[in-house]
Amino acid sequence: MSYRQDYFDGYSNGQNPFLQIDCKKSSVAYISGFNSGRMDYEEMNEQISKGIPQRIVTIKVLEEFLLAGLLGLSIEDADNYSLFQLNIIAKWYQSGIEKYDPSHSTYLFDFLEDNGIHVD
Numbered sequence: 001m002s003y004r005q006d007y008f009d010g011y012s013n014g015q016n017p018f019l020q021i022d023c024k025k026s027s028v029a030y031i032s033g034f035n036s037g038r039m040d041y042e043e044m045n046e047q048i049s050k051g052i053p054q055r056i057v058t059i060k061v062l063e064e065f066l067l068a069g070l071l072g073l074s075i076e077d078a079d080n081y082s083l084f085q086l087n088i089i090a091k092w093y094q095s096g097i098e099k100y101d102p103s104h105s106t107y108l109f110d111f112l113e114d115n116g117i118h119v120d
Contacts, residue, residue, distance in 0.1 A: 003029040010034035015041050017052045044108020046084040054080040062092045071108065 006029035013019045014037025021034050042048065044057040066077060075093060078086065111117075 001017040003027075007036075008035035013039035014038035015049050017045070017056070019040060044085070044088055046082065049113075053082045053085060055085070057081070057085045057088060062089065065089050065093045069093040070099055072097070072100045072102060076115040 006025065006027045010021075010033025012033075013022065014017065014034040016082035021031065038048075044059075044062070045053055065075065069092070075089075078089065081089065
């Protein structure tokens with residue numbers, strides 16, 4: 001396997017809090033990727049040693065909260081996140097709110113409705 005593939009395999013496994021490092025895959029690339037993935041996971045969800053939360057925060061989840069802030073939407077689905085995760089989510093949401101422009105939201109909502117998508 002290539003260095004890149006080993007790294008991505010390790011990174012992917014590191015993002016999964018239920019997996020431990022695979023001793024059979026002891027290449028430098030795999031270990032480096034695993035450690036990087038685990039660090040990214042723990043930046044968004046807290047250290048695994050403190051428990052695995054009910055819901056896992058990913059970049060995609062954070063981007064959805066950022067977008068909600070950009071559009072001036074309220075946060076409605078924040079149940080079952082830990083206090084640590086809510087602090088991370090709040091930073092991304094706040095970043096979106098700081099860039100909120102009501103005129104952009106109006107244009108977007110009009111565009112979505114013209115295409116049959118209703119936003120509450």
